[in-house]
Amino acid sequence: MAYDAVSVEGIKYLLPELVLVSGILTLFIITNLGDAKIRLPLTRLRIPALLGGNRFKWNSDPRLPGVISVFTFILAIAMLIQTLGGDTCNDLVEKFCAETTILTTTGNNPVDLLKLDSFSRLFELMFFLALLLVSAASINRLQADSNPSNDDLDQLLDNRRQVDFHLLLLISGLGMTIVAMSMNLFVLFVGLELASLPIYVMVAFHKESKAGTEAGVKYFITGAISSAIGLYGMSLLYLWSGSLQLSVLEATWAAMATPETLPLFGISLLLVGFGFKISAVPFHFVAPDAYSGASSPVAALLATASKTLGFIGLMRILMIITLPETGDAAVWMLAFGILSVVTMTWGNLAALGSENPKRMLAYSSVAHAGYMMAALVAVAAWKNGSFVENNSGGVMAVELIIGAIIFHLFVLISFKIGAFMVISHLETEDEVTDMSSLHGLAKREPIIATSMFVFMLALAGVPPLAGFMSKFLMVTGIVQVASADVLTNTEIDLIPTFLGMHWTFFLAISIFINSAISLYYYLRIGVLMFFEESTTRLPLPKVSILRFVILLCALATIFLGINSDWLVESAIEAASTLFTNS
């Protein structure tokens, strides 16, 4: 169904976003309520204006903005769930799915703006969950002093700064959901910038620390340049097709007999913009600086939600616009194949020697981007005309791969955010600049250390944790795609089979090798926590909500690994909507 975006029928599909907007307004108003009075002109009568003046005690509590933003996100998730279901998918117990609805511009020639389907709804859920965790963890985390100790209220940043932070989070969330829903490159770009700009600010939020400010500025400059390049690519595409609507672009691309210069340029430059978001090599350089300069919750956001933004963009462009139905290989296949291998290897090698846990996690996040890019390449290999089109198995493999990427992005929320939260917890004691902060953590905080170890194992992809499932699904998909040709045509004979594989098969091998390398630095964290001696045996300062978030993430990591059916089904459903309704 298609509705006018600003009509009553249309707007009710945007309830989660409306909740975010009202959350933003609430945050503005509530925290600014005060005892200011206005004197009526010419009289002595003073009436309370409510806004401004000295604030009341209850709304100057520094934790209030955090609480408001947490409740906003919870409400948004509730609204999101309320929009789910419908005629074609009524069993949410089986999987997450939503009816497809398109929102258009007003007028006689409506242009598609936003699409609400299982794909975008699932991503909305991911964003809300990530932001919820981050804002919950930030309630007690934004200390004025960089070396604070406990739940003591006086140690927190004042209410104003808190408002700023959570406001930025909410605005960023709004941008993210727009990206998830966009059907138009222009809307997508607006959403992307709406999401990115607050993040730049949040990276530099600790203006008291030099590293944070520097990281923020660097991140902003590089990000701006990448965005500009992407925007330039977009304008080339517009020049070529006369529209930025995805469906129009797709049709024009498909109608193109021989590759033309303009769209190829446009697409390549667009990929630069998204390449920066997912921190693919060589656009990743600023990522470690940004991660280590930002406070840990913000770094967690960079590693999950911000990366997810980039992948949504890539999936939209690569899977919808430029993926040929049959015939030649996708134009970006080789380029992306090379980039993916370089990215995962670079990330892992660089992480190997990192002595700063946050930089290590940043590089690990680069490596993970490489894995997911490899999976994207395999999708192109399937559609590649040189393969025998195999009845229903074909769609399945592609959906499996995209589903695996979505699944991975989802579960990253549990263990990547979890890992950053542990570091955030360590930062309540002292700044974390090298691995020595982790020494002997197991003796000081057994539960936190065990959780951290679970996160590391999940990042490395050790069964039965969530990280294993996603990697397993991706590799299964890649191998299925790469070997379909050989297996359908020849008898099983190892060596010819191996040689006859499509080259994407070596992406799977590359993932294997890289997983092996990555185990080294993930397990090293375990060694440091369990076997090294720390200088102190005292437990960490008590920050209850942070502990709660860490524990929640650890449980989710284990649970999603063991009982992943629902989420895998949902991710595959989302993947299939990406393909079918485009």
Added chain:
Amino acid sequence: MAGDVSVEFWVATIPFVPLLTFPIILFLGQYFNGKDWWKNILKEGGAISLMSMGVVLILTSMVVAQFIGEMHHGQGKDILDWITFDVLRSDGMTNGVNLGFGIYIDHVSLMLLFVASFLCFLINWFSIGYMNTDKINDNRNHRFYAEFLIFCSGMLGMVLADNFLWLFIFWEIMGLCSYLLIGFYYEKPSAASAAKKAFLTTRVGDVFLMIGLIIMWNIYGSLEFDVIFGWNYFTNPVDMTLLKTALILMFIGAVGKSAQFPLHVWLPDAMEGPTPVSALIHAATMVNAGLYLVARMFPIFTGTADSNLIGDLADVGIIIAMIGGITAFMAAGIAFVQNDIKKVLAYSTMSQLAYIFTGLGAALWFASKGKSELALFALGASLFHLFNHAMAKGMLFMASGSVIHEMHHAHHHISHGEHEGFDAQDMTNMGGLASKLPITSTAMAAGSMSIIGIPLIGGFWSKEGIIAKVWKAAIYDGGYLLFIPAILLLISAGMTGFYMSRMWFMTFAGKPKTKVAEHVHEETPWIKFPLVILTFMTLGGIVFASLHFVNWVSTGHALHYDLVYEMKHAFLAMDKEGVIDSTFLILTWATIGLSSLIGPIIAMSLYGGNLKDGEKAIPTVSWLVKISGMVRNRWQFNNKSLAESGLAEALRRRLYFDDLYDWFCLKIIVPIGLGAALFDKKGIDGVIKGIESGSQSTSTWIRKLTTGSARDYIMMVALGSLLLVGLIWGMV
């Protein structure tokens, strides 16, 4: 969680009850060791584990009650899901594969489930008496009970699993626990090395089993029972040679686990573990795992027989029967000369398991020839023997434990704590205990009679069935190669009669051979109850025979019909059609004569004898003692020349198998191992170290590119853009 929460779900919880209880015991034990209440009320964890096993027993009884009457095969698939994925097969189709725990209940698993949980419960009960009263175990019994529970969960899980993969996983859990339990007294070098030996020997079999399972996967594309058992061989023909290889490899796994020739060497040494462990591993559970695996192959044989495939699997059946026959004979021979009461039982276990293997081999042979009625009877007889043997041998081990325990106490009492130079397990130190240990001696007599196959008692029914069916296959149905195991089984029946009687008479009849034996009393609490229960179970084998055990797997005849059939079979050797066959009549009476008369009488004349004057055994066994005295007085003969012959020496040296394996390990395996270690150190480690230092230096190098200056980053972005454009252009 897929599927309804049904009876199958509750069945699936059975293995998880002990699995979830063991950490409780372990942690409580770690914290509260030495506390009074922990020691006296919770019995250092024994009470907790007993409760856990009690829950298991109740659940099992409910399951048995649910399924016993009906021919329904319960199955709960995918009770715990983990991964579901598709496998692209060579024909381009996909196979859905699910790696999850599900349960599969049929008569085979039901019986083993009952045997395992019932005996585990009783052995746990017994352990409280046996382990907790011995000073040497103080403050570490919680370890015993925790390992005991994991072991039980391994066994129960293995029996219930609905595919070969989970069967293998639980199989390995058991392997681990048997290692831990045999090496419970790890400070004793002999126990430590026995544990190692058991682990490594079974490992040899496990490797083959794993290869076999991989081949099975290759053939069927799945390891789930319902896929393999329900395979349509007409539409999907399989490679018979490959299948045969897989089955033989799996059988080698079973050989290792069930201690059959030539992987039997670990079992006698495993007696170093505490006696409850011997009972647990050698009677109730682990050794039956191999039998269970072989019994599980049955539908594959009937399936392939009922198809138009070229060739059949008869060879596999013959190999299994052959190994069984050889082991039965060899182990019985070695048991002749053992003086350690537990070692006699260990070899007896090997021999009896070999009977079951032979019966299973015959069953599989019949099945592969398409003779399903006979196959089912042979299978039923084998499984019934498994039941009888498990009950009897579990009891015998516990009874021997009681003897050893009381001997130990008596010695302790006399010598005031000096333990040097006295072996409480040596039967040459015993004698005349019938009057001192009334319940133990009765139990042991009943157990021995069941193992020997004294008519109308327990094992008699099943053993007759096995021997008759193997002979039937050999004589009438063209399995000429089966003559070898058939003859060996018949001879072993007589040998069983001898060595089991010898054990009993050496221990309980005659005059006490040492001072210690005169001071033995049956006084330890907790020990008697399981013995009494199991005595009734053993003697009442016929009752269970009538309860469909034999024909469980078949179409289910009326209750009395089976009973009468058993009787007819034993004494009239009548065919199902009612034709009396003189060959079988001779065979039956030959078996009875050998096992119940000749064997015991020779044993009596050598080792029997009346008790010391004035001593009196309880009526249940006094007649035995009296007969033995009479026989000895009349037919005493000297076996000195025989006992000192080369054969006896060879038997004492266990037919040199251990020496052979030791030599083989020392001369061949160890040099290979040293070479491998060298290669590992220089070759592999060198490469790995090289890779490691290489990656570290690469890491340092590439991290240098991250200069920290935004200018460089922008340049990189620009270069990257050029690269992307170039690559995409290049592709076109």
